[in-house]
Amino acid sequence: MAGPVPARVHADVKAGLLELIEHAVERGWSARRACDRLGLEHGRYQAWLARQAAGRLDDLPPGGHPLHGILPGERAAVVELFETWGETDRSHRKLAHRGSRIGLVHVSESTVRRILAAERLVLPGQPPREPIGRAEWPPWLEWKPNRVWGYDFTHFTRARVAAIAILDIVSRKWITTLVSAEESSTQVEVAFTDALEAENLWAAADARATDALVAALASGDRDAVGTAIGDGQLPLLLAISDNGPQMRSHTTREFLAGVAIARQFGRPGTPTDQAWIETLFGHVKGEWPHLEKIRDPGELEAELELVRAQYNGVRLHAAIGYVTPDDEHEGRGDAIRKNRRDGLAQARENRLAYRRSRAPEENQ
Numbered sequence: 001m002a003g004p005v006p007a008r009v010h011a012d013v014k015a016g017l018l019e020l021i022e023h024a025v026e027r028g029w030s031a032r033r034a035c036d037r038l039g040l041e042h043g044r045y046q047a048w049l050a051r052q053a054a055g056r057l058d059d060l061p062p063g064g065h066p067l068h069g070i071l072p073g074e075r076a077a078v079v080e081l082f083e084t085w086g087e088t089d090r091s092h093r094k095l096a097h098r099g100s101r102i103g104l105v106h107v108s109e110s111t112v113r114r115i116l117a118a119e120r121l122v123l124p125g126q127p128p129r130e131p132i133g134r135a136e137w138p139p140w141l142e143w144k145p146n147r148v149w150g151y152d153f154t155h156f157t158r159a160r161v162a163a164i165a166i167l168d169i170v171s172r173k174w175i176t177t178l179v180s181a182e183e184s185s186t187q188v189e190v191a192f193t194d195a196l197e198a199e200n201l202w203a204a205a206d207a208r209a210t211d212a213l214v215a216a217l218a219s220g221d222r223d224a225v226g227t228a229i230g231d232g233q234l235p236l237l238l239a240i241s242d243n244g245p246q247m248r249s250h251t252t253r254e255f256l257a258g259v260a261i262a263r264q265f266g267r268p269g270t271p272t273d274q275a276w277i278e279t280l281f282g283h284v285k286g287e288w289p290h291l292e293k294i295r296d297p298g299e300l301e302a303e304l305e306l307v308r309a310q311y312n313g314v315r316l317h318a319a320i321g322y323v324t325p326d327d328e329h330e331g332r333g334d335a336i337r338k339n340r341r342d343g344l345a346q347a348r349e350n351r352l353a354y355r356r357s358r359a360p361e362e363n364q
Contacts, residue, residue, distance in 0.1 A: 004039040011057040014048050021045060070111060077105035078115045086123050092116060095123075132267050140234050145171040145329045146199055148238045150277030151191065153183050153246070154285075156292060159300045164188065166195045169240070169276045171329035172317050174308050175199065179301040183244075185251035192239075196259060201236065208236045208260035217257035225262065235262040240274050242266050284311065 005017070017038060024034035035042045051057050081099050089095050092113040099105040099112075107115075116123070141147060148169045153162050162183045166175045176198055178191045196202050213233040216224040229235070239261050241247040247265065256263060266273030285292055288307050294300040312329075316322045323333045355363045 005041075005044070008059055011059075014057050015052070018045070018048055018052060070107065070115070074105050074107060075115055078107060078112055079119055079121070081105060081112075082116060082121050082123070086121075090123055090126065092123065134267065134270075134273055135264055138229075138238065138262070138264075140229050141238055143170055145173070146201065146237060148240065149175070149195070150240045150274050151188070151247075152241060152274070152277045152280070153187075153244065154281040156294070156300055158293060158295050159297050161297045161300065162187075163281075163300075163304065164191045165277070165280055166191055167277045167280050168325070168329060171325050171333075172276070172320055173325040173329040174280065174311050177301075177304050177308060179297055179304065181297070183246055185246050185249045185255070188246050188252050189255045192256065192259070192261070205236050205259040205261075208234065209258060210260075213260055214257050217260070217262060218254050220253060236260040238262050238264055240264045240266070240277070242271065242274060242278075243268055287315075 017040060021031055021034045025031055031045065032042050035045050081095050081104055085095060085098050089098055093109045096107060096109040096112045099107065145168055149166050150169050151164060151166045153164050155162050161179050161181050163177055163179045164187050165177050168175055176191055176194045178187055180187050196205060210233050213228045216228040239256060243265050246252060271278045284307060291303060294303060312325045315324065317325055320328045320333060321337045323336045327333045327336055
């Protein structure tokens with residue numbers, strides 16, 4: 001053993017130290033000098049001697065019995081509380097407050113939990129909720145650019161503004177962005193107005209917005225919308241989003257209905273239902289981190305436009321086969337992907353032809 005004797009040691013260690021000190025005393029050392037050499041306080045040595053004589057050299061288990069400890073009657077009351085109110089409260093914290101509320105027992109929340117664990121009593125969890133299936137794409141939807149858009153808000157805290165973005169789900173083209181200090185249906189309307197203008201869709205929107213379709217979309221009645229679509233009156237496109245108040249508002253519904261845009265919402269608490277738009281600003285803020293450091297809203301808006309141009313025209317997007325969103329949106333994506341496949345195949349043939357025309361020792 002090196003250094004001072006620890007605060008708690010096994011009885012065998014104590015017996016060995018006492019034996020060493022006794023041996024040293026027999027050889028002419030004082031007990032105090034031997035204790036100093038062994039790193040043991042002289043008072044502990046005397047206490048150990050007394051406990052050894054009484055046969056109690058082992059340390060008592062830690063904890064003890066505090067004067068403020070829980071009484072047997074209180075323990076029984078906690079068990080009774082569990083049996084009576086466990087199904088209702090389903091929480092040890094609520095049970096503790098329930099006990100005080102009905103005057104049965106006054107104990108802390110942690111005490112309730114500790115007693116239930118000691119008694120091997122388990123509170124029932126929350127009942128499982130019936131899973132809600134993800135909404136299917138409507139049968140009239142064509143999977144091509146400008147047929148399904150997603151939109152969402154994000155915050156830039158240093159500039160104290162929010163930004164709404166509209167994304168083409170098929171091509172991943174970031175169509176437009178609006179920066180504002182507010183998040184309301186007004187911002188949604190302005191963003192969609194800009195997006196329709198940017199994509200030259202106003203004429204198509206006017207042509208699709210028949211009175212029957214507009215009335216059906218504005219009512220929010222699925223049966224009415226289905227009837228109008230069944231009569232051949234198809235919406236211009238589908239707009240998907242989460243369940244934010246700006247998206248659910250009557251004003252937003254009426255505006256989108258007026259331009260023949262149908263709506264579809266993700267399940268509450270399930271952002272993966274509209275993952276395309278939910279992840280847009282995650283990529284943007286991750287790849288252009290300086291945006292979150294900008295404090296001036298005007299500067300942020302200008303910088304977002306520069307980033308949007310680079311996102312659409314330069315950045316290769318993995319989800320669409322490593323072409324740019326502009327390529328996919330404008331119909332060049334298939335040709336670019338085919339050109340790469342052809343290039344890879346031709347490069348392989350060139351390597352094979354090169355090595356076949358050489359001597360074996362030259363191909364090492």
